[in-house]
Amino acid sequence: MTLLDKLLQLLVAVAVFAAVMGAVLFVADRARGRRTDLVSGLAFTAPALLLLLVGLLYPAGRTAVQSFFDASSAGFVGLDNYVRIFTQPDLVVVLRNTLLWVVITPILSTAIGLVYAVLVDRTRFESFAKALVFLPMAISFVGAAIIWKFVYEYRPNQQNIQQVGLLNQVLVWLGLEPVNFILVEPWNNLLLIVVMIWIQAGFAMTVLSAAIKAIPSDIVEAARLDGVGSVRMFFSITLPSIRPAVVVVITAISIAVLKVFDIVRTMTGGQFGTSVVANEFYRQTFRLSDLGMGSALAMILFVLVVPIVVYNVRQMRKVDAR
Amino acid sequence: MPAPKSGSTLRRRGTSALAAAFGVSLVLAGCAGSNVAGDGGSDAAGSEDCAAFAQYGDLSGKRVTVYTSIVAPEDQPHIDSYRPFEECTGAQIVYEGSKEFEAQLPVRVQAGSPPDIAYIPQPGLLNTLVTQNPGAVKPAPQTVAANVDQYFSETFKSAGSVDGTLYGAPLGSNVKSYVWYSPQAFEAKGYTVPQTWDEMIALSDRIVAEGGKPWCAGIGSGDATGWPLTDWLEDVMLRENGPEVYDQWVSHAIPFDDPRVAAALDRVGSILKNPAYVNGGLGDVSSIATTTFQDAGLPILRDQQCYMHRQANFYAANFPEGTDISENGEVFAFELPPIDPAQPQTILVGSEFVVAFSDRPEVQAFQAFLSSPEWSNLKAKAGSELGQSGWISANTGLDPANLSNPIDRQSVEILQDESNTFRFDGSDLMPAAVGSATFWRGMTDWITGQSTPDTLTFIEQSWPASQ
Numbered sequence: 117m118t119l120l121d122k123l124l125q126l127l128v129a130v131a132v133f134a135a136v137m138g139a140v141l142f143v144a145d146r147a148r149g150r151r152t153d154l155v156s157g158l159a160f161t162a163p164a165l166l167l168l169l170v171g172l173l174y175p176a177g178r179t180a181v182q183s184f185f186d187a188s189s190a191g192f193v194g195l196d197n198y199v200r201i202f203t204q205p206d207l208v209v210v211l212r213n214t215l216l217w218v219v220i221t222p223i224l225s226t227a228i229g230l231v232y233a234v235l236v237d238r239t240r241f242e243s244f245a246k247a248l249v250f251l252p253m254a255i256s257f258v259g260a261a262i263i264w265k266f267v268y269e270y271r272p273n274q275q276n277i278q279q280v281g282l283l284n285q286v287l288v289w290l291g292l293e294p295v296n297f298i299l300v301e302p303w304n305n306l307l308l309i310v311v312m313i314w315i316q317a318g319f320a321m322t323v324l325s326a327a328i329k330a331i332p333s334d335i336v337e338a339a340r341l342d343g344v345g346s347v348r349m350f351f352s353i354t355l356p357s358i359r360p361a362v363v364v365v366i367t368a369i370s371i372a373v374l375k376v377f378d379i380v381r382t383m384t385g386g387q388f389g390t391s392v393v394a395n396e397f398y399r400q401t402f403r404l405s406d407l408g409m410g411s412a413l414a415m416i417l418f419v420l421v422v423p424i425v426v427y428n429v430r431q432m433r434k435v436d437a438r
Numbered sequence: 439m440p441a442p443k444s445g446s447t448l449r450r451r452g453t454s455a456l457a458a459a460f461g462v463s464l465v466l467a468g469c470a471g472s473n474v475a476g477d478g479g480s481d482a483a484g485s486e487d488c489a490a491f492a493q494y495g496d497l498s499g500k501r502v503t504v505y506t507s508i509v510a511p512e513d514q515p516h517i518d519s520y521r522p523f524e525e526c527t528g529a530q531i532v533y534e535g536s537k538e539f540e541a542q543l544p545v546r547v548q549a550g551s552p553p554d555i556a557y558i559p560q561p562g563l564l565n566t567l568v569t570q571n572p573g574a575v576k577p578a579p580q581t582v583a584a585n586v587d588q589y590f591s592e593t594f595k596s597a598g599s600v601d602g603t604l605y606g607a608p609l610g611s612n613v614k615s616y617v618w619y620s621p622q623a624f625e626a627k628g629y630t631v632p633q634t635w636d637e638m639i640a641l642s643d644r645i646v647a648e649g650g651k652p653w654c655a656g657i658g659s660g661d662a663t664g665w666p667l668t669d670w671l672e673d674v675m676l677r678e679n680g681p682e683v684y685d686q687w688v689s690h691a692i693p694f695d696d697p698r699v700a701a702a703l704d705r706v707g708s709i710l711k712n713p714a715y716v717n718g719g720l721g722d723v724s725s726i727a728t729t730t731f732q733d734a735g736l737p738i739l740r741d742q743q744c745y746m747h748r749q750a751n752f753y754a755a756n757f758p759e760g761t762d763i764s765e766n767g768e769v770f771a772f773e774l775p776p777i778d779p780a781q782p783q784t785i786l787v788g789s790e791f792v793v794a795f796s797d798r799p800e801v802q803a804f805q806a807f808l809s810s811p812e813w814s815n816l817k818a819k820a821g822s823e824l825g826q827s828g829w830i831s832a833n834t835g836l837d838p839a840n841l842s843n844p845i846d847r848q849s850v851e852i853l854q855d856e857s858n859t860f861r862f863d864g865s866d867l868m869p870a871a872v873g874s875a876t877f878w879r880g881m882t883d884w885i886t887g888q889s890t891p892d893t894l895t896f897i898e899q900s901w902p903a904s905q
């Protein structure tokens with residue numbers, strides 16, 4: 117592609133966008149009379165609704181239908197794909213791993229973020245300390261996975277061999293044998309989860325720290341005057357006051373965790389009993405060309421995410437209503 | 439896309455709309471990561487006269503898009519080798535390489551926007567594309583078929599065919615039955631290249647007795663982890679049971695967990711699962727699973743942490759720049775020896791195939807060009823000029839002298855030696871559900887401790903019922 121082609125593409129894209137915007141503004145502007153609000157509202161939401169229909173609703177419906185068909189979406193197989201997911205041993209492991217991820221990651225990330233936020237709150241080095249924990253948020257999942265892969269890297273303990281991985285080097289310094297961590301099932305799942313916690317704790321800490329700062333100072337002062345200690349202050353004042361924020365953080369992380377793909381793919385490729393639903397969905401669809409199974413896994417992911425999203429939206433409304 | 443805020447002036451709206459549009463176009467431009475042949479690179483054969491290209495006719499203003507899994511830096515000699523074709527016919531070749539090729543090609547074909555030409559490394563994938571998308575894949579034109587008949591052996595022709603119809607001519611090929619070793623280290627220790635399997639085991643035992651580790655291996659390869667072990671098993675299957683049984687195994691005429699397969703896998707295990715033999719410089723047996731295949735052979739160079747590494751000829755590209763790869767140099771490769779020396783040597787080979795999704799004249803002309811000896815020689819020269827090694831073609835019209843590296847020349851001679859029996863990589867021929875999935879995973883589980891019968895049963899059960 118030459119530079120001229122690219123420039124032309126750019127111009128076309130700008131022109132198309134301007135034309136669509138122009139049409140929307142024109143229609144909205146022409147609306148007169150009683151229905152002005154309705155027409156202009158529709159004009160502004162129509163492009164978004166159209167894109168949602170084409171880009172979200174239609175594919176979602178099609179995925180749902182495909183999940184009842186075989187690998188080439190030719191023959192109807194009923195619930196076969198779903199039955200396989202819950203019976204085939206390697207797929208059951210995938211479900212178990214996803215469960216591990218969803219249970220452990222949000223709770224630990226939130227707990228670590230919360231404790232950290234409370235500890236550094238109103239200290240002299242607060243912003244620096246927060247920046248330290250927040251930094252991993254700026255690293256992509258793939259980048260983080262590569263960093264941690266090096267942390268777990270294994271070299272045998274023999275002459276002329278230098279350890280590459282931090283953890284194994286520590287073990288060798290302590291006089292222990294290096295361990296090929298990534299192979300130790302099922303604990304290797306926890307090693308992958310650590311990466312996610314490392315990233316998400318910063319997110320939890322930021323949101324929760326803001327919530328803590330928003331606690332009215334009269335409550336805190338009143339508690340102090342009543343002689344409340346710091347532990348009691350945390351459980352009786354801080355935590356109840358920021359409960360909605362905690363819920364939002366937990367649910368947001370849960371959704372992110374259900375979709376986790378990059379970390380697993382980069383660190384193990386789903387080998388050694390570490391695959392998760394999103395990873396298996398990609399493998400089944402694009403490596404094995406099994407559209408039915410891939411769609412069924414996508415549906416399971418969807419079904420798992422929906423209640424969390426609904427709960428999250430309702431909680432956010434509550435927060436907003438305050 | 440930033441939505442214009444309510445209450446802002448029309449001018450501000452216009453600006454943000456423009457900004458948004460600009461962002462979109464940047465993304466669009468970013469997607470177009472394709473490369474036009476002829477950008478940079480050395481002038482491989484610019485002055486060559488165009489007589490040989492007259493047969494392809496005048497293709498001025500025509501474009502042919504090529505989609506492949508071959509990415510930088512190996513793509514440059516490909517792009518360079520198309521230049522004489524472009525200059526003489528006037529056609530333009532648009533080359534696009536992607537590491538997600540295997541996943542993306544079926545998507546593009548199903549979406550109705552396939553490339554004109556794709557280089558498919560797995561006949562199993564070709565088979566799936568042909569059977570699942572009737573009419574999408576175009577049979578090879580007469581000119582290509584004639585070239586294939588004249589310049590390629592039957593093994594390659596049948597691997598590029600589906601149900602007897604030729605779809606793809608081989609492009610680059612590889613010799614997989616290689617054991618890499620260090621001639622200098624062998625010389626220093628007084629070792630000789632083994633001619634039979636028993637000699638190879640005797641050599642391994644001798645290395646162990648002298649305090650060394652004979653073998654190193656690694657099968658890590660992202661979500662394709664396990665594939666180097668499938669090559670191991672296929673190579674030993676050929677030597678243990680002969681090509682006929684191998685063919686039956688690959689086509690599923692005998693079950694995957696046949697006792698003869700188990701015997702072959704156990705023989706692989708006699709080396710790779712033997713803690714005394716592996717894994718020089720890399721760890722214990724299970725470290726084979728976590729060592730990437732790229733790193734696995736390098737301990738040969740590092741103070742002889744290991745002495746032998748079974749991997750295809752393309753592994754030459756993994757040694758550090760400046761490594762002396764030659765018969766008396768730092769590294770070289772010998773053919774994995776036969777178990778029964780009375781049998782002819784069998785060579786496991788692989789290849790990618792030029793498959794067309796369009797039958798426009800310029801596409802067919804380019805296909806014919808790629809299957810000709812002229813192209814193989816141009817490609818060999820272009821690679822040599824860039825100092826790259828590890829690429830060879832099974833085209834019998836390829837002159838080994840055009841390859842700069844001794845190992846490449848030896849590989850071509852092996853491919854052109856008619857006393858050898860050739861068999862195509864079995865995992866690439868099997869249905870994708872086995873060959874690119876459970877076979878890999880089964881082998882990975884096997885090396886990390888699963889038993890031979892459990893592994894083979896697991897793979898056997900995954901074989902698609904319809905095939």
